[in-house]
Amino acid sequence: MMLSEKYLQIRKHSEQICEPLEREDYVVQPIVDVSPPKWHLGHTTWFFETFILEAFLPGYQVYNPAYNYVFNSYYETIGNRVIRTDRGNLSRPGVKEIYQYRAYVDAAMLDLLKAPISPKAEELLLLGFHHEQQHQELLLTDIKYILGHNPLFPVYSTTAFKLHHDQTKEREMISIKAGIYEIGYSGTDFCFDNELGRHKVYLPEFSISSNLVTNAEYLEFINSGGYKNFTYWHAEGWDWININQISSPMYWHLIDGVWHTYTLAGLQPLAVQEALTHISYYEAYAYASWAKLRLPTEFEWEVAAKSFDWGQRWEWTESAYLPYPGFSKAAGAIGEYNGKFMVNQKVLRGASLATPEMHSRITYRNFFHPQLRWQFTGIRLAK
Template identity: 45%
Template sequence: MDGRPEPASALELFRRTRARTTDLVAGLSPEDMTVQSMEDASPAKWHLAHTTWFFEQFILRERVADYRSPDDRFAYLFNSYYVQAGPRHARSRRGLITRPGVEEVMSYRRHVEAALEDLLRGEQADDDLAARVVLGCHHEMQHQELLVTDLLHALSFNPLMPAIRKPEPMPSHGETPMGWTEHEGGIFAIGHEGPGFAYDCEGPRHDVLLRPFALGDRPVTNGDWIAFMEDGGYDRPELWLMEGWAAAERNSWDAPLYWWQQDGEWWCFQTRGAQPVNLSAPVAHVSYYEADAYARWAGKRLPTEAEWEVAAAGQPIRGNFMESGRLRPVPRADARESQLYGDVWEWTQSPFTPYPGFRPPEGALGEYNGKFMVNQMVLRGGACTTPIEQMRASYRTFFHPDKRWQMTGLRLADDR
């Protein structure tokens, strides 16, 4: 992380971030918050506790000599993958943690919040402390996004199809043909530089050589995807990577996750419940393998992450983010907007690997990103479930290529 925020600004960010997490779970039942639908996903209650443990483990236990946790066993229950921080409860069994209950977890959150606020207002407060708090806030923002998508996955198994948010009609706009934005080739610098927060994996800044390329001026839409499906896209092995074809066959993929046909019409399950598929909204919940197959079908390709970042450099960061409250992709209202940010994370063809000169920080926090730099693909741009405060042109997120439960879509690229 570059830059050293002041304690006062860190305190404001901390309060704002914690309040948004609380708002996300408002109206959920204890049963909603305890369920775990697969190993990749975690219960909402666990997200609430884990983000609290992060502040406790990496700030309070290190900076407050007489700090006392409400329950030292929480360190075992709510550590995620920080091996150097100690033993952990099995990820696949987080949904079996019925105790502590939701009220006790919320009490744990309040306990840590009070201790951290006292620390930030006290004589020990300094810029290094503020920087660690900002990291913890951005960590919690990532878990806010996961909380929503994990809960959506869990509720998708409920025959009642309960909505996370009050159902409302989606705005509809006529589909517009995909245009292209042209970009010259050359040597460009990518990666984070300068003040402001960034994760360690976003640097060091370095030069890349790009050939001339073009990017689609909008993401691929649901209507585009239905055309791919109707042309047998899921039944044509020549379009698919070998591992992708195997994954599609093994999992019986024939449409994006949460889609089904009803009376000849495509429907999908979203945070607003079950609704007809909106043809002009960006397609979501597709894996890298599906995105790559679609690009081949269209005679194009996926962009590299360097191409995406160069195209995004200098562009205003605006779009459909978590703060809009929609929590689902929506059609673009203005054909002049590229939807480069927000709505859906966009798969790139770039593997998540270290930039030249990357060195993870020492200690347990060095495990945050560095040890995941293998067998995963980079996505760019943020989604409707991403807090806008997370977003910058250099931000890299990553998932295994077969994952579909996140708000993942795609934008086409082409050589020039």
């Protein structure tokens, strides 16, 4: 596929995700971790404009110089920006203008891609593709949070995305022999910088579940008093559930004695055989402790992943998000992409059913703070 075709395909998908939205949905920001959908559309456009068009298309005129302040996310190198908590306070630019901005930048990008581009420009273009795909997943999870915290529990779509996965196969524990294994990306296609620095690790013998934990299994944890027994929890996690009065996964609602969950198709009875999702690391750790098992490390996960079906949930691991040996940040703003977040976060491996096609790898390292659960997160146990 030509670069121009790939570009248009990815850009169109972002807009398809937003097609079911009402105009009012585009601006809502209920918590700091959730950005308004229109901000995602603007920010991904700003990325192509700032890092590619301004650098590689002679004579390019930016659509609006003020957008550098509005749509910069966290790039200190680029300059000041609207603080993250205030993204939902911006009624302007309006949705119509943001789509005009996308069209303006898309036209310029297609002009640039009419002729061969330099290796550096292509490298940034591929990063832009994967950056927008990251935001496509964030769009879905943020939209779900926006609608799922509306007391009307509005339907996003009943057909647009398959976001369910039943664990119907019989569970088994897959044994992995002790040994020295190589970890990290080794191919020639795109990967993020935090996957680089392929290196050897020694792993003692371990076993890992072939299946993700289901809603039914997690219900056993709830019904046995799992949220009321401090012995299963890290002290920080115990404080977190008590301060925030958390007693079930996000989007679960006990209605007239029956558990329901909010899905992108609206409020539904809990599908007990479906893979559990929307839980924090704290909850994942507590469940594993209750089950007398543990979470795998990210290295164990990567070594074992070829032996099980993965990609339905982002799976919490027991690994802190740290650089691989020899990791170095790129010069300039691009160097801010991953490296500066390598503190106080846990690694998640795999992908989710909200992850765009061709945007997942066994070596992909996602990372979140341990209390976050608005993403499609789940649990795979090890021992």
